[in-house]
Amino acid sequence: MVISEKLDRFFDEKMKEYPTQRSFLVPMLLYTQDELGYLTNEAIAHIAKKVDLTELEVRNVISYYSMLRTKPLGKYHVQVCTNISCMLRGGEEVFEHCKQRLGIGHKQATPDGLFSLEEVECIGACSWAPAVQVNYDFHENLTPEKMDAVLDQYSRKAKQ
Amino acid sequence: MAEPKSITITVDGKSLSAPAGTLLIEACKAVGIEVPSFCYYPGLSLQAACRMCLVRIEKMPKLQTACTVQITDGMVVTSDSDEVRQARKSMIELLLGNHPLDCPVCDAGGECELQDMTFKYGAAESRYMEGKLHKEEQQWSPVVYFDRPRCILCYRCVRACGEGMDVWALGVQNRGSSSVIAPNQGDHLECEECGMCIDICPVGALTSGAYRYKTRPWEMKHVGTICTHCGDGCKTTLGMRRSDTGMDIVRGDNRDKSGINGDFLCIKGRYAFDYFDHKDRLRHPLIRRNGQLTQATWEEALEHVGKRLKEIRDTQGGQAIGVIGSNRTTNEENYLLQKFARTVLGTNNIDHHRTTDFAGFARAITGKQNATATMRDVATASSILLIGNDPTEQHPLLAWNIRSNVRLNRAKLFIVNSRPIKLRRQAAAFLQVPEGRESKFVAFLNGDDTAAGSLTSPAVSNDSLKQVRDQLRGAQDPIIIFGSELRGADIAALVKFGSGVRAMFICLGDYANSRGAADMGLYPDLFPGYVAADGPHNFNEEWGKVPQVKGMDIAGMMQAAKDRKLAALYVVGSNPVTDYSFDPAALQNAFVVVQELFLTETALLAEVVFPAASAYEKAGTFTNTCGDIQLLKKAGEISSVRSDFEIIVRVADRMGADTKKLVPFGKGVHADMGQSRGAQSGEADRHAVWLTANNLDPRLSPFDPMAILDEIQRLVPGYEFSRLNLIAGNDEHVTAAEHSNAGAGNGLVQIVPANDSLFTSGTLGRYSHTLNSVIENRRSTESKEVMAD
Amino acid sequence: MADLVSHPDETRVVSQRFGKGAADINRHLELDGYKAVQKALQMQPDDIINEVKTSNLRGRGGAGFSTGMKWAFVPKQSDKPKYILVNGDESEPGTCKDRLILEHDPHSVIEGVVIAGLAVGAKVGYVYIRGEYRYLVDIMRKAIADAYAKGFLGKNIFGSGKDFDVHWHTGAGAYEVGEESALMESLEGKRGIPRIRPPFPAIVGLWGGPTVINNVETLASVPHIILMGGQKFADYGPPKNGGTRLFCLSGHINKPGVYELPLGYPLKKMIYEVGGGIPNGRKLKAVVPGGSSTFVLTAEEADQMNMDFDSFSKRGEFLGSGGVVVLDDQTCMVKFALRVMKFYQHESCGWCIPCREGTDWLKKTLTRFHAGGGLKKDIDNIKYLAQNMLGRTFCPLGDAAAIPTMSIVDKWRSEFEAHLEGRPCPFEPEGSRTISELPVIA
Numbered sequence A: 001m002v003i004s005e006k007l008d009r010f011f012d013e014k015m016k017e018y019p020t021q022r023s024f025l026v027p028m029l030l031y032t033q034d035e036l037g038y039l040t041n042e043a044i045a046h047i048a049k050k051v052d053l054t055e056l057e058v059r060n061v062i063s064y065y066s067m068l069r070t071k072p073l074g075k076y077h078v079q080v081c082t083n084i085s086c087m088l089r090g091g092e093e094v095f096e097h098c099k100q101r102l103g104i105g106h107k108q109a110t111p112d113g114l115f116s117l118e119e120v121e122c123i124g125a126c127s128w129a130p131a132v133q134v135n136y137d138f139h140e141n142l143t144p145e146k147m148d149a150v151l152d153q154y155s156r157k158a159k160q
Numbered sequence B: 001m002a003e004p005k006s007i008t009i010t011v012d013g014k015s016l017s018a019p020a021g022t023l024l025i026e027a028c029k030a031v032g033i034e035v036p037s038f039c040y041y042p043g044l045s046l047q048a049a050c051r052m053c054l055v056r057i058e059k060m061p062k063l064q065t066a067c068t069v070q071i072t073d074g075m076v077v078t079s080d081s082d083e084v085r086q087a088r089k090s091m092i093e094l095l096l097g098n099h100p101l102d103c104p105v106c107d108a109g110g111e112c113e114l115q116d117m118t119f120k121y122g123a124a125e126s127r128y129m130e131g132k133l134h135k136e137e138q139q140w141s142p143v144v145y146f147d148r149p150r151c152i153l154c155y156r157c158v159r160a161c162g163e164g165m166d167v168w169a170l171g172v173q174n175r176g177s178s179s180v181i182a183p184n185q186g187d188h189l190e191c192e193e194c195g196m197c198i199d200i201c202p203v204g205a206l207t208s209g210a211y212r213y214k215t216r217p218w219e220m221k222h223v224g225t226i227c228t229h230c231g232d233g234c235k236t237t238l239g240m241r242r243s244d245t246g247m248d249i250v251r252g253d254n255r256d257k258s259g260i261n262g263d264f265l266c267i268k269g270r271y272a273f274d275y276f277d278h279k280d281r282l283r284h285p286l287i288r289r290n291g292q293l294t295q296a297t298w299e300e301a302l303e304h305v306g307k308r309l310k311e312i313r314d315t316q317g318g319q320a321i322g323v324i325g326s327n328r329t330t331n332e333e334n335y336l337l338q339k340f341a342r343t344v345l346g347t348n349n350i351d352h353h354r355t356t357d358f359a360g361f362a363r364a365i366t367g368k369q370n371a372t373a374t375m376r377d378v379a380t381a382s383s384i385l386l387i388g389n390d391p392t393e394q395h396p397l398l399a400w401n402i403r404s405n406v407r408l409n410r411a412k413l414f415i416v417n418s419r420p421i422k423l424r425r426q427a428a429a430f431l432q433v434p435e436g437r438e439s440k441f442v443a444f445l446n447g448d449d450t451a452a453g454s455l456t457s458p459a460v461s462n463d464s465l466k467q468v469r470d471q472l473r474g475a476q477d478p479i480i481i482f483g484s485e486l487r488g489a490d491i492a493a494l495v496k497f498g499s500g501v502r503a504m505f506i507c508l509g510d511y512a513n514s515r516g517a518a519d520m521g522l523y524p525d526l527f528p529g530y531v532a533a534d535g536p537h538n539f540n541e542e543w544g545k546v547p548q549v550k551g552m553d554i555a556g557m558m559q560a561a562k563d564r565k566l567a568a569l570y571v572v573g574s575n576p577v578t579d580y581s582f583d584p585a586a587l588q589n590a591f592v593v594v595q596e597l598f599l600t601e602t603a604l605l606a607e608v609v610f611p612a613a614s615a616y617e618k619a620g621t622f623t624n625t626c627g628d629i630q631l632l633k634k635a636g637e638i639s640s641v642r643s644d645f646e647i648i649v650r651v652a653d654r655m656g657a658d659t660k661k662l663v664p665f666g667k668g669v670h671a672d673m674g675q676s677r678g679a680q681s682g683e684a685d686r687h688a689v690w691l692t693a694n695n696l697d698p699r700l701s702p703f704d705p706m707a708i709l710d711e712i713q714r715l716v717p718g719y720e721f722s723r724l725n726l727i728a729g730n731d732e733h734v735t736a737a738e739h740s741n742a743g744a745g746n747g748l749v750q751i752v753p754a755n756d757s758l759f760t761s762g763t764l765g766r767y768s769h770t771l772n773s774v775i776e777n778r779r780s781t782e783s784k785e786v787m788a789d
Numbered sequence C: 001m002a003d004l005v006s007h008p009d010e011t012r013v014v015s016q017r018f019g020k021g022a023a024d025i026n027r028h029l030e031l032d033g034y035k036a037v038q039k040a041l042q043m044q045p046d047d048i049i050n051e052v053k054t055s056n057l058r059g060r061g062g063a064g065f066s067t068g069m070k071w072a073f074v075p076k077q078s079d080k081p082k083y084i085l086v087n088g089d090e091s092e093p094g095t096c097k098d099r100l101i102l103e104h105d106p107h108s109v110i111e112g113v114v115i116a117g118l119a120v121g122a123k124v125g126y127v128y129i130r131g132e133y134r135y136l137v138d139i140m141r142k143a144i145a146d147a148y149a150k151g152f153l154g155k156n157i158f159g160s161g162k163d164f165d166v167h168w169h170t171g172a173g174a175y176e177v178g179e180e181s182a183l184m185e186s187l188e189g190k191r192g193i194p195r196i197r198p199p200f201p202a203i204v205g206l207w208g209g210p211t212v213i214n215n216v217e218t219l220a221s222v223p224h225i226i227l228m229g230g231q232k233f234a235d236y237g238p239p240k241n242g243g244t245r246l247f248c249l250s251g252h253i254n255k256p257g258v259y260e261l262p263l264g265y266p267l268k269k270m271i272y273e274v275g276g277g278i279p280n281g282r283k284l285k286a287v288v289p290g291g292s293s294t295f296v297l298t299a300e301e302a303d304q305m306n307m308d309f310d311s312f313s314k315r316g317e318f319l320g321s322g323g324v325v326v327l328d329d330q331t332c333m334v335k336f337a338l339r340v341m342k343f344y345q346h347e348s349c350g351w352c353i354p355c356r357e358g359t360d361w362l363k364k365t366l367t368r369f370h371a372g373g374g375l376k377k378d379i380d381n382i383k384y385l386a387q388n389m390l391g392r393t394f395c396p397l398g399d400a401a402a403i404p405t406m407s408i409v410d411k412w413r414s415e416f417e418a419h420l421e422g423r424p425c426p427f428e429p430e431g432s433r434t435i436s437e438l439p440v441i442a
């Protein structure tokens, strides 16, 4: 099984909510990525078959959406918003700080595969800026110091 | 359907009318107002992406895209104003920001739409100061190369491949300024290699492996002629250059969209002309000396053949000689060959490789009016029944027209086939029946419900059969297309059904002029126009004495040769040894003469081999499988080869025949060229000059095919089309089959379908570098994939 | 998750259940939840539409189109099923209000969808939530499941004999997908490329069926309108600008947060009283009134503006999506313009030339310019490019990129000049960048 049976069944259920087979494709890709870490060739082939599309067509879709990826990233993907509201309140400093601390740049992962970093566009936390998402979790009103605490928290979590 | 009502709009102060629903860009084009566009392409889905076609429409707040707006009554449009021009100019500037200015080395230079528009809208000074994106060119297949920075993302290729070809091998990946056209296999393409994407590309982003870096467009002479491969008869414009061997065909395309195929060409029409200069091409006559085929002069070869044939005829009679004609030679050559056989050799032993039962078809539709459809009809018919064949592989243009018709006009397509052919994707109903049961379906159509039993399967129910029959019975003027699966009485049965619904028919045969070979009487029992050899006809009066008894077909001739009853076999452009898998030993004792391009399996057995000109090196006409006749124009010359026409005439001459009778070239030259073409003096000269300029032989010599065409038009009913129209490069529909007088059939003859695929084309195809490299490429990627497992 | 704020001037309609645990369906019911749907079930479709028309509710997604009118465009008869599509793609920089609604009151959105469905004759609704908002997707999943369990969704809702289905859906990172036609493409499992219009979604939308597309906040307003009556809602705001709206205060402001204020609320008051003014004793330089796509206001203009649709459209500008971003006098406007353009360059779908090439070119030029590599002619060129994008792109994203750029060049030209030819950015610490680090200049 390329993806877990549970996920596959979940997809089958969701697909019934739409009149065409391919409609649930985008969420399907995102949830598959959540399970596998990235969209593997096998996963793409599996999903293409499931929704009756060519792999090319599935790749066309994948490459359009910025959250979807076909290469692995860190276990904890640190997404720093530097868009206007965050920029005005120090988002760039937070991003610089993460670069320094993790020793990696935009869309790179630490050698141990624990963290990866990405400068992202507005994540809808403007009134609580600057903000970061680690995977799907929001961390808001950050400073470089608070960012350290956030990263520490994840490092600890990884060791548990 | 009611005609859409006409609507009047005003463009740039001019009032113009067009049917409701017309796109503004088309309405403008119809009156000569050109609205520029990159992404708009007639017949493909609308994109509104390039924004080149922006115009001002009164009462609209923003500029509008003429490519998507349908005209409405009283619309007032400004297509040319400072505002509009500035909008267009800025689009060009934006494009040029990142577009490499490598026009001097770009294949598209000189015929690039971006170049032309830059010239027109003058975005000459560059405001862009940033570094341009550079990416290495990629090879996606033997024929397709991609240069990413040149791509302007008009999505034409994506649509031509997907919507047009139903191949969907190209996609768009990433987004924003990273957007890129991507091939289906990551770094390469797996597709039908039609090259549509290349020709439809307005710039030099997609280029052809066969053409790239060979020449500049203005260095070529462009000759519009007919593709020499399948029976569909696409028009292809050859880009010609001189070379040391006489000529070089640099490319083939149909960008001017003239001809029955519009802009369509398959891989063969676009690239597979390249057999013409294969290194194995015969360039000298060969005579067998001491068992070896050795180089000879034309003089020696002609003398030898003339002498031997005369001897055999005079001593053993015409029936000791057999003639096999070609599916790839012109109508004029085919006609001449059978006339030569019948009048000079004195035999009805003449046949050709029959890939389908055209004779049976002619018998079935004799005397019917409007019984045959043209290739163009296929693109507009409201419903189509396709029995047998796989047009995607064997009749690419037909497949294209069917697909376009379904897509653009919602035509209903019904398919009956023993294999799950690709066109089923377009079909309203697809009935997969057991192999060989196609005729049962015809019986079922005619009301024989018991036939259903042998057709049903888990996928095909009795009900679905009945539904299809009901729909067909109710169809309006459908077109019924069938392959070689149906023959003889089955065709007659099908025609019986079709006549009830005013159907028009297309009988599918396999090579560029197999229909012409049939129409021109390359049959032992049929004269030109499917006239029974043993029945009453007036060829006697015209030609003098002709044999009245039926001759032998190919199988008969081979058997006779084996039995030493056939002393000579004259083969023109045909490879029966391979096509029919004959035992070569059968021809051991016969005097075999072969006119060929290559040393084929049959030529290898010959006593004398004449090197013949290919269809790119001569003029004449081809009749496609539907009966559309078109002009073949001579594109160039290969030194030391001769047209089949000339060879036949010269052999006849050596045999002492009256060539003026064989080719009535002298007849009425003055009268015809001086009088009938116009009263003014000098008309004849002008006509001759015009013919020469258009690569047509003026009818001044015995080697002039036009002279024979005169006779064909006079003697073959159904061939009385407009010569003027033909010469102007248009297609005409001939109806020899409807006018035939074939008498009763003489039992089933041997039909051997070519079973060519998209990448093969009989013997000739084996000498095409492009076809071979595609086949080779596929094999190697396949084996790579196997190895990776 | 996100902190809630409050201010005495607030009129809490849409946000009335915020902080009260209303994501739980029982709690929601205690707070008058699902009463509006039941009321609507007793109404004629046209009466629902008229009530919404009376409320003067205008789309909260950014374009401000009358919601009642939009619903009225949907044909009564249709061969194809009709759909309601909730736009929860909230990605406009500066905007973070739909997030609060989905977090605190998801059932109000479901209610809004059902009411919209009753009004136009649709039986199915989809709630599209941007991919980054996974926790909200989970909240919505549960809310929908709970509503089904209670018989509020599914067959025979509230025993009315009517059926209605609501499904959740999620994106995967694409601002452009917030554009309504791209949203439909995305929901159909495709790349988020907008569609050619006409036909408009109300006529040909999802899978070819007539479709109403509304913002989360728009639909969350609907149950309240039905309950309180359109007129009462309309009365909160100035004429034709009915109701209240969630304003997201962010940037250089003391009390950032999402506040529900009546339309027409003075911007000056919003910044200084509601938002508590500019931190660190600095002065106001500029305000982005409604997300990054709007015309940027100078301090003087901001002092005069009332926050309603017509006050802006009078000036040929837009109120936008409710994202009010405040910029103090230490902000470099060139850098600001660059950051905005970087966003649009990243988010352009790439379909049409002016947007794809224009945003890329502008981003590159602004990058170089801000770093001190600018030439005088660049300033005009930036404006020229933006002008040539405006109104000519395939969808409004191109306009959205052009508008702030044009207004910044027009209003802060002197700041561009201060960056010219080798001068480092005057707002950045001494020596922070040198010319040698600049991106490539041809």
Ligand SMILES: Cc1cc2nc3c(=O)[nH]c(=O)nc-3n(C[C@H](O)[C@H](O)[C@H](O)COP(=O)(O)O)c2cc1C
Pocket: C058, C059, C060, C061, C062, C063, C064, C065, C067, C087, C088, C089, C090, C091, C092, C175, C176, C177, C178, C179, C180, C181, C213, C214, C215, C216, C218, C219, C395, C396, C397, C400
């Ligand atoms: C580029 C672009 C992005 C948009 N993003 C959003 C968005 O994230 N959320 C939203 O509700 N509307 C967005 N819109 C507006 C929608 O196209 C549409 O007008 C809106 O969803 C309609 O709902 P409303 O009438 O309730 O505002 C966007 C428009 C454009 C052009």
Ligand code: SF4
Pocket: B227, B228, B229, B230, B231, B232, B233, B234, B261, B264, B265, B266, B267, B268, B269, B270, B395, B396, B397, B398
């Ligand atoms: S479809 Fe047939 S005629 Fe047309 S290009 Fe291909 S081979 Fe030639």
Ligand code: FES
Pocket: B036, B037, B038, B039, B040, B047, B048, B049, B050, B051, B052, B053, B054, B065, B066, B067, B068
């Ligand atoms: S031709 Fe109209 S936008 Fe391209």
